[in-house]
Amino acid sequence: MQTLFGPQEKGFFSKLKEAVASTRSHLVTKIEDVVKGKKEIDAELLDDLEAILIGADLGVETSNEVLEKIRNQVSRKQINDPTQLKFLVKDELKRILDSTDGRVLDKEVAGTRVIMVVGVNGVGKTTTIGKLANLYRQKEKKVVVCAADTFRAAAIEQLEIWGRRAGVDIIRQKTGADPSAVLFDAITASKSRAIDILIVDTAGRLHTKNNLMGELEKMKRIAGREIPGAPHEVLLVIDATTGQNGLVQAREFTRSVGVSGIILAKLDGTAKGGIVVAIARDLKIPIQYVGVGEKVDDLIQFSSEHYINSLFE
Amino acid sequence: MLDQLSQKLQTIFRNLRGEGKLSPDHIEQALREIRLALLEADVNFKVVKQFIERIKVRALGQEVMESLSPSHQVIKIVRDELVETLGGTSPRLNFSAKLPSVFLIVGLQGSGKTTSTGKLARWLNRNGHRSYLVSIDVYRPAAREQLSIIAREVDVSVYAGEGVDDPLKLCREALREAGNSGYDVLLIDTAGRLHIDEQLMQELRKVKELANPSEILFVADAMTGQDAVKSAQEFHNQLGLTGVILTKLDGDARGGAALSIKTVTGQPIKFVGVGEKYDALELFHPDRLVSRILGMGDVLSLIEKAEEAIDHKKALEFEKKLRSDSFTLEDFRDQLRQMRKLGPLEQILSMLPQVGPFKELTKVKVDEKELLHIEAIINSMTPKERNHHQIINGSRRKRIARGSGTSVQQVNQLLKQYVQARKMMKQVGSGIFGKRFGRMKLPDLG
Numbered sequence: 001m002q003t004l005f006g007p008q009e010k011g012f013f014s015k016l017k018e019a020v021a022s023t024r025s026h027l028v029t030k031i032e033d034v035v036k037g038k039k040e041i042d043a044e045l046l047d048d049l050e051a052i053l054i055g056a057d058l059g060v061e062t063s064n065e066v067l068e069k070i071r072n073q074v075s076r077k078q079i080n081d082p083t084q085l086k087f088l089v090k091d092e093l094k095r096i097l098d099s100t101d102g103r104v105l106d107k108e109v110a111g112t113r114v115i116m117v118v119g120v121n122g123v124g125k126t127t128t129i130g131k132l133a134n135l136y137r138q139k140e141k142k143v144v145v146c147a148a149d150t151f152r153a154a155a156i157e158q159l160e161i162w163g164r165r166a167g168v169d170i171i172r173q174k175t176g177a178d179p180s181a182v183l184f185d186a187i188t189a190s191k192s193r194a195i196d197i198l199i200v201d202t203a204g205r206l207h208t209k210n211n212l213m214g215e216l217e218k219m220k221r222i223a224g225r226e227i228p229g230a231p232h233e234v235l236l237v238i239d240a241t242t243g244q245n246g247l248v249q250a251r252e253f254t255r256s257v258g259v260s261g262i263i264l265a266k267l268d269g270t271a272k273g274g275i276v277v278a279i280a281r282d283l284k285i286p287i288q289y290v291g292v293g294e295k296v297d298d299l300i301q302f303s304s305e306h307y308i309n310s311l312f313e
Numbered sequence: 314m315l316d317q318l319s320q321k322l323q324t325i326f327r328n329l330r331g332e333g334k335l336s337p338d339h340i341e342q343a344l345r346e347i348r349l350a351l352l353e354a355d356v357n358f359k360v361v362k363q364f365i366e367r368i369k370v371r372a373l374g375q376e377v378m379e380s381l382s383p384s385h386q387v388i389k390i391v392r393d394e395l396v397e398t399l400g401g402t403s404p405r406l407n408f409s410a411k412l413p414s415v416f417l418i419v420g421l422q423g424s425g426k427t428t429s430t431g432k433l434a435r436w437l438n439r440n441g442h443r444s445y446l447v448s449i450d451v452y453r454p455a456a457r458e459q460l461s462i463i464a465r466e467v468d469v470s471v472y473a474g475e476g477v478d479d480p481l482k483l484c485r486e487a488l489r490e491a492g493n494s495g496y497d498v499l500l501i502d503t504a505g506r507l508h509i510d511e512q513l514m515q516e517l518r519k520v521k522e523l524a525n526p527s528e529i530l531f532v533a534d535a536m537t538g539q540d541a542v543k544s545a546q547e548f549h550n551q552l553g554l555t556g557v558i559l560t561k562l563d564g565d566a567r568g569g570a571a572l573s574i575k576t577v578t579g580q581p582i583k584f585v586g587v588g589e590k591y592d593a594l595e596l597f598h599p600d601r602l603v604s605r606i607l608g609m610g611d612v613l614s615l616i617e618k619a620e621e622a623i624d625h626k627k628a629l630e631f632e633k634k635l636r637s638d639s640f641t642l643e644d645f646r647d648q649l650r651q652m653r654k655l656g657p658l659e660q661i662l663s664m665l666p667q668v669g670p671f672k673e674l675t676k677v678k679v680d681e682k683e684l685l686h687i688e689a690i691i692n693s694m695t696p697k698e699r700n701h702h703q704i705i706n707g708s709r710r711k712r713i714a715r716g717s718g719t720s721v722q723q724v725n726q727l728l729k730q731y732v733q734a735r736k737m738m739k740q741v742g743s744g745i746f747g748k749r750f751g752r753m754k755l756p757d758l759g
Contacts, residue, residue: 055358057538060349121561121589122423122534151589153427153466154459161454175462206564211681239423243355243538245566266422268507275538294452 038082056274097304100286114230119237121204124265130162131299141196146186147172148179151203207252246275261288354569357542400599409527420532422505425560430502431463432594445496446471447487449480450504541570560586642699693717
């Protein structure tokens with residue numbers, strides 16, 4: 001797969017397809033496998049299907065909803081051809097993904113647009129920010145990143161390296177500085193330099209730590225005080241290998257700082273990705289980007305259609 | 314979760330009264346609920362399937378014990394089986410005869426390898442070892458700086474290897490340096506990788522060949538989902554793991570991944586990471602994780618902590634005072650201090666099971682500052698005032714407020730609460746610490 005020495009430039013679609021290749025082989029191929037040789041859709045087949053869906057981290061509830069829909073159609077004799085199962089699952093998953101509230105990313109704002117990136121420890125926030133900065137810079141935007149993860153050892157250095165890779169400036173202070181103070185500096189600098197996009201890196205925090213969530217709330221307040229309407233986006237990074245706790249994370253971060261979109265990181269590393277569906281179903285938060293590799297341009301905009309198509313083609 | 318599970322099981326078993334044995338039918342229904350509970354806790358579905366089979370064999374035909382209700386009995390079987398599965402092998406660390414022993418720390422990206430490496434080095438040094446660190450993660454930006462910074466903070470030496478960016482060379486030189494300087498354990502922090510990344514996996518195999526580690530520890534995020542099985546299996550196949558460090562258990566993930574990893578690798582979980590501070594690494598206790606997977610809270614850890622932190626003599630004295638109604642503000646302050654020794658209140662509350670009367674309590678947001686204020690107020694009283702709260706009149710209140718940097722309102726509030734608490738305790742009349750903690754064991758069975 002893609003590593004530092006990985007293959008050259010690839011199109012958007014092939015990248016996504018490659019990233020979900022392992023999901024594809026596990027979800028779709030498995031469905032095809034259990035269907036093989038079956039004449040009709042029976043209870044045993046549906047049980048197998050349930051195991052497959054849960055095995056893709058969709059969670060018990062989401063899986064049950066999908067199965068319920070299918071069971072209904074089977075009992076009303078609308079379908080009985082096992083080869084149709086694959087398409088039924090596909091339709092169901094797409095319907096769930098499309099049921100998010102459809103917030104539009106990148107609504108134009110006058111002045112600096114502030115994007116806060118949040119998440120639990122180790123999900124890939126800093127890496128994602130490097131890629132995100134690169135993406136905006138390529139769109140001819142003036143971008144600055146703010147190193148407000150002043151807690152983790154070497155987090156600032158890591159962001160600096162990513163800033164260089166993406167060719168954007170970084171506003172930083174010392175490790176241990178008050179994150180809100182760094183943010184304030186970054187906003188002041190962004191205003192005076194007429195920056196289009198300010199991307200704020202934050203320290204990883206478990207959503208169960210009230211004081212740390214409070215710190216995030218404070219940063220949000222400061223941003224809003226300095227630039228009305230800011231932060232314009234709060235993006236929650238979720239590790240694609242995360243299980244059902246991903247839902248709790250999304251819920252808790254939403255409660256504290258109002259998550260406007262999800263970035264699913266490390267999709268190239270996992271065989272699953274089902275938590276995406278569970279989050280869309282439960283919280284209606286749209287997935288905005290997907291991280292598909294370690295290179296600076298390995299971040300692509302999420303589209304449910306492309307995602308599902310690459311899963312099922 | 315468990316309260317739901319208990320309730321469901323109770324409904325299933327309601328009709329069981331009078332029957333002497335757990336019938337297959339009842340067990341079948343109970344197992345369905347248990348299966349869902351485990352799946353929701355992120356235990357891999359294949360592992361769940363095997364596990365349920367074993368439970369079935371164990372549960373079938375068991376006599377219904379008098380002491381336990383059938384539903385509790387099934388839960389007990391599940392618990393015991395889980396503890397057995399997760400425990401079993403000794404979690405002891407292996408050291409080699411030839412110094413230094415090498416521990417290789419491996420895992421997926423973002424699982425917490427570097428932090429865990431630092432924590433483990435600190436733990437080893439506390440336990441009489443002299444450890445030495447090296448990071449061979451030449452890929453992730455600032456990864457090696459991160460380990461150097463952590464090493465400084467935990468006061469452990471690190472091989473920086475400036476200018477070297479070949480992992481094998483770093484390894485070789487760190488080994489030599491460790492040998493020369495008389496360190497007895499070398500911890501090697503490696504690059505995070507995808508388990509499907511053949512190139513990096515090959516590099517790890519070479520490192521293993523070179524350094525001949527006595528421990529290859531797989532660092533796994535407690536929040537991992539179904540994929541845990543595959544990554545653990547792949548790492549185990551490629552490298553032959555010797556143990557697992559389960560991280561980020563201070564969150565609210567149920568940690569079912571641990572069961573999956575243990576089942577597919579057969580290797581023991583040796584440590585758990587429970588916080589962002591470098592001392593937040595604990596030896597693994599299977600029974601506690603089981604309670605968590607089943608949603609029963611970590612009451613045992615809490616009891617242990619309480620036993621460690623609470624001065625027994627003081628607790629007894631306190632109990633006597635309560636009985637004799639001589640509980641003063643002085644005692645109140647003592648009690649506050651004892652409580653604070655347990656650690657941040659939030660952490661304590663999070664260890665309580667999410668059941669019954671505790672359920673609401675675990676959601677309470679505690680303002681640690683308020684506790685500080687309370688202590689400051691009591692500190693600003695004269696000993697006489699602390700022992701005879703009745704004498705605290707208006708002007709005394711003003712003085713106390715000024716002295717403690719609070720307001721008269723806050724002083725009033727504290728006094729009011731204290732009087733109420735006294736009243737309440739008189740009604741309860743029995744111990745807070747010894748007995749209450751004793752009673753808290755297995756609250757689900759209450």
